[in-house]
Amino acid sequence: MAKVFITGVSGQDGGYLAEQLLAAGDEVHGLVREQDRPTPDGSGPQLDAAHLHVADLTDGAAVTGLINEIDPDEIYNLAGMSSVARSWAEPVATGLVSGLAAATVLQAAWELSERRGRSVRVVQAASAEIFGNPAVSPQDESAPIAPVTPYGAAKAYAHHMVHVYRGRGLHAVSAILYNHESPRRPATFVTRKITRTAALIARGEADELVLGNLDARRDWGWAPDYVDAMVRAARAETPDDYVVATGVSRSVSEFVAAAFDRAGIQDWAKYVRVDPAFVRPVDAVDMVGDASRARNRLGWSPTKSFPEIVAAMVDTDLSN
Structure with a gap:
């Protein structure tokens, strides 16, 4: 059984991820903002068995303190400003939440790993938006990072920081997620x-x-499939970058x-x-992704057309 910490646990991806891990018997801790506490109406994520912690992802001291207190085996950093359109209206906030906050999580995980002598595994939810208007199609993990939106730029920073901390010995994964949907997708999308x-x-x-x-044009997939890919990537022997996409x-x-x-x-x-x-x-x-690495190394494939x-x-x- 793994002890897991998920930021953005009340969102679409965080909820599906928590449910998958809880069903597998893992101990799940989730970060939520006070205004994002799940409501018990049965329409959203079923998080009754998860341990929820209220904090703001941009409060570095609070997030670091939580990571030290929970002492997780795995961290999934899914929280952030998830709307590309909104990032144009709030570029600074987007940079803080979707970019700089990832550095806080990675640094806290690295420090914890150093203290306890074994690596905390971190998955950063990256985005196809880091590729901007790509010159190659489909895009795999080697496609040039050239964002054209504030959202993409923030995610690109976080993606690069994964590489920085992987170089320091942290088991850090960048899951480059293409568009993925479900009935839990907010109406703002x-x-x-x-x-x-x-x-x-x-x-x-x-x-x-x-x-x-x-x-x-977008490469649309099924959100539960994409969180499954993140779990597989976290638990793979060697950390790496993974494009998660359908290829269409x-x-x-x-x-x-x-x-x-x-x-x-x-x-x-x-x-x-x-x-x-x-x-x-x-x-x-x-935007269309080539998920060959995830298919070949993780045994992952989409389940819904x-x-x-x-x-x-x-x-x-x-x-x-």
Whole structure:
């Protein structure tokens, strides 16, 4: 049984990760902000068996103190400003939470490892956004780091810090996660906006979906699959970087078409309006990952197809 510390445990990925580890018998500790405590309505992560600790990830002393107190075998740093769009409005906060805070976690893990004589294993949740507008497709772990958004720049800093601490002997992993979705995705994300609005239109409660760039392409996967990849990476003998992706990209318009079809609406185009206000200042056009290393070394592979992911989200929204 491992003792595990998860930052961002109340989020989409943190919740699925905690549930997987609890089911396996691990002792799970999670970091939450006071305003992000899970509500007992059954709709979110089931964290009753986890030990929750309230602190802000940017409070370095508090986070370091918690890591020393918990004395974990594994740390998964998943907390951060997860919205690329929001990072344009709050670039400094994004840098603090998604970038600099990772250095605090890595330093605390390294110091703890030195004191106890065995390594704490750390997984940093990186992002495909670190590649910016890549010149190569698909992207693997060797693709140039060239972010084009504040979110991507913050994640790139954290990714580089993983390499720094790995060089000091820490068992540090960078999981380069491509877009991954589930019914727990917050409504502020375009995918959930699409599925919720499709459900509302199907019920006659809305008549329009307003979006930005319909041509942007992303490699969408299933969130529980991606947290499983992180666990496999943490427990591999040698730490490394791992792209976690399906290897297939789809456009935003394809996501819309799949969502509306699942909701029973065939002519989706007449319900969709493009508003330039929703187009990001700079946006990666086509992102698709090559997860060969994760497949070959970790025995990992996706379990849900793109249509199944969209269907799961739409079905949840139709039932709410």
